[in-house]
Amino acid sequence: MSVKNYYKVSGESIERLRQFCPRCGQGVFLAEHKNRLTCGKCGYTEFKK
Template sequence: MAVKDYYKVSGDKLERTHQTCPRCGEGVFLAEHKDRRTCGKCGYTEFKK
């Protein structure tokens, strides 16, 4: 995915379409999988319910 796919512009506001990693902080997004979200930098995994 390109960086532009992680953001959505609504009027004058910029919205993030993916969650950020709680360990790495701002600027590192979690990858969306069918059953989980993962961070490619630190390996943090969050399972979807």
């Protein structure tokens, strides 16, 4: 997946479409799976409800 799919640009504002990893910080996005969000760098997992 390319970086352009992580952001939405409208006019002069930029919106992030994915969450950042709380452990790794800015710049490392969480991957969206069917039932969880996962960081590929540190392995952090957050289950969806």
